[in-house]
Amino acid sequence: MARKLVICEICTKFAVAFSNGNSPLKTLKEYELPLKTLPQGKHTFSYRLDSKFFSAMESDEIKGGQVVAEITVSVSGSVYELTLTAKGNVTIECDRCLDDMDHHVDAGYHTFVKFGKDFDDSADDMLIIPESDNCLDASRLLYDTVALSVPLHHVHADGECNPTMSDILQRHSGSESDESEETDPRWEALKNFKNFN
Numbered sequence: 609m610a611r612k613l614v615i616c617e618i619c620t621k622f623a624v625a626f627s628n629g630n631s632p633l634k635t636l637k638e639y640e641l642p643l644k645t646l647p648q649g650k651h652t653f654s655y656r657l658d659s660k661f662f663s664a665m666e667s668d669e670i671k672g673g674q675v676v677a678e679i680t681v682s683v684s685g686s687v688y689e690l691t692l693t694a695k696g697n698v699t700i701e702c703d704r705c706l707d708d709m710d711h712h713v714d715a716g717y718h719t720f721v722k723f724g725k726d727f728d729d730s731a732d733d734m735l736i737i738p739e740s741d742n743c744l745d746a747s748r749l750l751y752d753t754v755a756l757s758v759p760l761h762h763v764h765a766d767g768e769c770n771p772t773m774s775d776i777l778q779r780h781s782g783s784e785s786d787e788s789e790e791t792d793p794r795w796e797a798l799k800n801f802k803n804f805n
């Protein structure tokens with residue numbers, strides 16, 4: 609098919625970024641939305657975001673996962689309305705014990721897409737992609753939808769942290785506070801000396 613030969617600017621950027629990975633172009637193609645060739649009306653695309661996807665996105669925070677995602681594209685004239693949903697689990701690092709932990713994902717995102725002169729994602733709910741592009745690589749939108757659902761501070765439920773690591777960290781933070789609270793007699797003497805002057 610002719611349109612498969614057309615690679616948009618966003619796709620090219622990803623292709624360069626992924627050039628050291630495994631079959632990067634194959635992965636990318638999965639997330640291309642052929643917006644220009646979609647007929648008017650509603651279209652739904654389904655995706656399975658797994659560890660391969662998150663490592664291809666070079667995510668520091670999400671180490672893996674199993675997320676089922678869907679993008680519904682409503683084509684109305686020259687405007688494309690995209691509704692994304694993502695449900696599943698991702699593996700992230702616990703802030704308290706540094707072990708892996710599961711985070712349940714149930715997220716959504718909504719935006720409009722239009723073709724324009726230059727790429728512009730500065731607006732909250734309108735993404736402009738260059739007229740010369742025929743496709744939209746939805747991988748970044750899918751990734752962001754999942755990543756934004758991860759809270760800034762994430763820890764295991766109470767009692768579920770790695771006990772060895774928790775002990776070490778607790779002892780460490782304990783000794784730090786001991787040190788700060790501990791009063792060195794020499795400092796006390798110095799303080800008294802200062803007071804006399």
Ligand SMILES: [Zn+2]
Pocket residue numbers: 702703704705706707763764768769770
């Ligand atoms: Zn933990």
